[in-house]
Amino acid sequence: MDTEFLPGNQLTLLNSGRAYFPALLAALAAAQREIYLESYIFANDAVGHEVASALCAAARRGVTVNVTVDGFGARNFAADFRPQLSAAGVRTLFYRPELGSLRLARHRLRRLHRKLAVIDGRVAFVGGINIVDDDNAPEDMRPRYDYAVRIEGPVLAQVHHAARRMWEIVTWVNFKRRFRIRPLHQPCCELAGTQQAAFLIRDNIRHRNDILNAYIDAIDAAEVEILIANAYFLPGIRFGRALFAAARRGVRIGILLQGKSDHPLLHHATRTLYAAALKAGIRIFEYEKSFLHAKVAVIDRDWATVGSSNIDPFSLLLAKEANLFVRDAQFAGELRASLHDAIADGAREIRAGDLATRAWPARLLSWLSYGLIRALVGIAGYGHKHWHAEAQISRRPPAP
Template identity: 55%
Template sequence: MWPHFSQGNAVTLLENGAEFFPALASSIDHARHEIFLETYIFRDDRIGQMIADALARAAERGVSVSLLVDGFGSRDFVARRMDELLERGVRMLVYRRELGRLLLRRHRLRRLHRKLAVIDGRIAFIGGINIVDDHNTALPDHPRHDYAVMVEGPLLQPIHDSTRHLWELVAWASFRQRLRLKDTVPPRTDPAGNVKAAFVIRDNLRHRRDIETAYLRAIARATDEVVIANAYFLPGRRVRKALTSAAERGVRVIILLQGRVEYALQHMATQALYPALMRHGVRIFEYRRSFLHAKVAVIDGHWATVGSSNFDPFSLLLAREGNVIVRDQAFATRLRERLEHAMHDGAVELKPPHWRRKALLTRLFHWMAYGLVRVAIGLSGYANERLPRKR
C-alpha cells in the first residue's frame, strides 16, 4: 500500500531554528563516518557559518561529507564559501547552478527545495528550515516560524536511499565522476521507537504528485479536523475542492498562512482565493507575529506531515521536495498544540465580512496578481496543469 509506512521509528518535532540548528550541529560534530546535507538556501550568515564550519571540521577528521545546495537559493554561498569548503575536504555539488537568461523555461525553474540531512545512516533531519539565521528578517525580535523533524529507525532506509540517489544523479549530470559515490554507510534500520511513518518525495519523473496525492487522500478521509500551516499557498483545483468538500461535510478546516508580505505578487494572488474558501466554511488565519515558513499539517489528530512542500505551483509542479508523514496520535497532538499556540500568539482570523468590505479596486488588484501568476506558470510550460480558476 502506498505510501509505505514503517513501524518502530522515533520522530522528534523541532520548532524553529532554536531547536533545529543545535540538534543538527551536534549530530554533525558527533558524526564518525558519513554526512549528507541537502538544502535550498545555505546563507553565509551566523548560522550558515556555524553549520559550514561543523561540516568542514567533520571532513578534516575523516568523515565523508557530501553537501548539495541549490544553485539559485544558495548562489551567494556558493560564490563565497564553496572553494574554502572544497579545500577543507567537503564534497560539494550545486543543483542547477545556472539559471540562464530565459528564466521561464521549465527546466530552469526546477529547483532543489528539500531540506534534509542524514548522519552516519542513523539519524535524519527533514523539514522546512533552511540553513539561514531565522532571526535575520525585517522582524529580528521574532524568528521565522517553521518546523523540522529528527528521525531514527527503519525510515532511515528510504531517506538514505533517496539522498544517495539524488547525489549520484547530480554528480552524473554535472560530469563530476570523481564525486560519484562508492561505498556508503548502511542505514541503521533497527527499531528506535513506536512511531509509524513514511517518507514521500516530489520529483519530475516517478513521483511528480506523490506529496499532493498523500494530502488529498488524508483530507478526503478526514472526519473531524484538517489543520494546515503553509508559507506559500496557491493550490490547484483538486486541493481546493478537497478542502471545501471537507468543510461542507462538517470537518473543521483551518488554514494558517503567511500574514507578512514577503513576495507581494504571490501574497496578493493567494488572498484572491480567500473569499471562495471562506464561503465554503474554511477558516483562514494569517500569522503576523513574524514570517511563517512552515509546511505542516495535522488531520483528525493522528495523521501529520512535516516537510518542505508548500501548496503552490513551485512546490507541486517544479521543485524537488521531501515530507515525512506520521501516523501517531502523540506526535500529531504535539504538532497540533504548537500550531494552536502559534495561532493564539501571533495570528489573526480573517472573516468574510472583512473581505466583502474591501474596495473594488483592491479586489481587482488581487485578481490581477493572481492572473499574472497564472500567466507566469503558463509561460513556463504548465498552462495545462490543474491551477485554480477564478470562481
C-alpha cells in the same frame, strides 16, 4: 497508491531554527562515516558559518561530507562558502546552477527545494528549515517560524536513499567524476521507537504526485478536523475539491497562512481564494507576529506531515520536495498544540467583513497576481493541462 507507513520510528518535532540547529550541529559533530546535506538556501550569516564549520570539522576527521544546494536559492554559496569547504575536503554540488541569463526559461522554475540531512545512516532531519538564521529577515518579520523533524528508525532508509540518489544525479549532470559515490554505508534501520512514518518526495519522473496524493488521501479520509499551516498556499483543483468536500461533510478546517510575506505575488494571489473558502466554512488565519515559513498539517489528531512542500503549483508541480508523513497521536498532538499556540499568540482570523471592506485596487492586485502565477506555471508547461486554481470553484472575485 497508498502511503506506506513504516513502524518503529523515533521522531522529534523541532520548532524553528532555535531547536533545529542545535540538534543538527550535535549530529554533525558526532558523524563518523558520511553526511548528506541538501538545502535550498545556505545563507552567509552566523548559522551558515556555524554549519559550514561543523561540516569542515567532520571532513577533516575523515567523514565523507556531501553538500547539495540549489543554484538559485544558494547562488552566492560558491563565493561565500565553497573555498572554505573545499579546502577542508567537503564535496559540494549545485542543482541547476544559474548562469547569469535573464531569460525566463522553464527550468528556472524547477528548483531543489528539499531541506534534509542524513548522518551516518543513523539519524536524519527533514523539514522546511533552510541553513539560515531565524533572525536573517527584515526586522518586522523576525524570527522565522518553521518546523523540522529529527528521525531515527526504519523510515530513515527512505531518506538515506533519496539523498544518495540526488547526489548521484547531480554528480552525473555536472560531470563530477571525482564526486562519484563511495561504497554504500547501509542505514541503520533497527527499531528505535513506536511511531509510524513515511518519507515521500516530489520529482518529475516517478514521484510527480506522491506528496499531493498523500495530502488528498488524508483530507478525503478526514472525519473531525483539518489544520494546515503553509507559507505559500495556492492549491490546484484536486486539492481544492478535496478541502471543499471535507467542509461540506462537516469537517472543521483551519488554514494558517502568512500575514507578512517575502513573496507578495503569491501572497496577493492566495487572497483570491478567501471568499470561497470562508463561504464554505473554512477558517483562515494570517500569522502576523513574524515570518511564517512552515509547511505542515495535522488531520484528525493522528495524521501529520512536516516538510518542504508548499501547497502551490511551484512545489506540487515543479520543485524537488521532501515531506515526512506520520501516523501517531502523540506527534500529531504536539504539532497541533504548537500550531494552536501560534494562532492564539500571533495570528489574525480573516472574516467575511474584512473582504467586503477591501479597496478595489487591493482586489484587482490579487486577481492580477493570480493571473501572473498561472502564466508562470504555463511557461513551465503545466498551465492548462495540469493546474487550475480555485477559480474553478469560485469564478468571481469577492463582491465589493
